[in-house]
Amino acid sequence: MAARTFTSREFNREPSRIKRAATEGLVVITERGKPIMAVLPYGAYESLRAGAGTILDALDMDGVGEIEIDFTRPPTHPRAATFD
Template sequence: MTTLVSAREFNQDVSAAKRAAQEGPVVVTDRGTPAYVLLSYEQYNKLTKPAHADGHKLIEALSMEEDIDIDFAPVEITVQDPEF
């Protein structure tokens, strides 16, 4: 469960945000815009451990800056008149 708190609420009650982070991510907003995410260390480790046998990590995959081109096979659609 994601918890949403303002930066002001976070600064006024850090302990409550830490308790909420034990249940799920805590999104801290700055003037209504999500700015930071507080996670438990266990949740952070799950995100950063290798996701595949070849050692790729989710964090590394998300931070890839190069573009990836994928060529998809074109879809062939045949249109027929309905039979009544």
């Protein structure tokens, strides 16, 4: 869903309208055509604030065990120089 954009004047004059729009998703407030503020639902804010967690949290996710990774070196990858 795309962010809705309102001017700072609209933000000051119609805060209820901005709050209603923010319940549906991200709202960007602009001043002189440049974004100055973002308004988003509180649940989205909490998930941003929670952070990404640790690598151990990521490895504990469902389905991680089914991921296949190829660790072979590609033939075009340079090798370290050896000197005699």
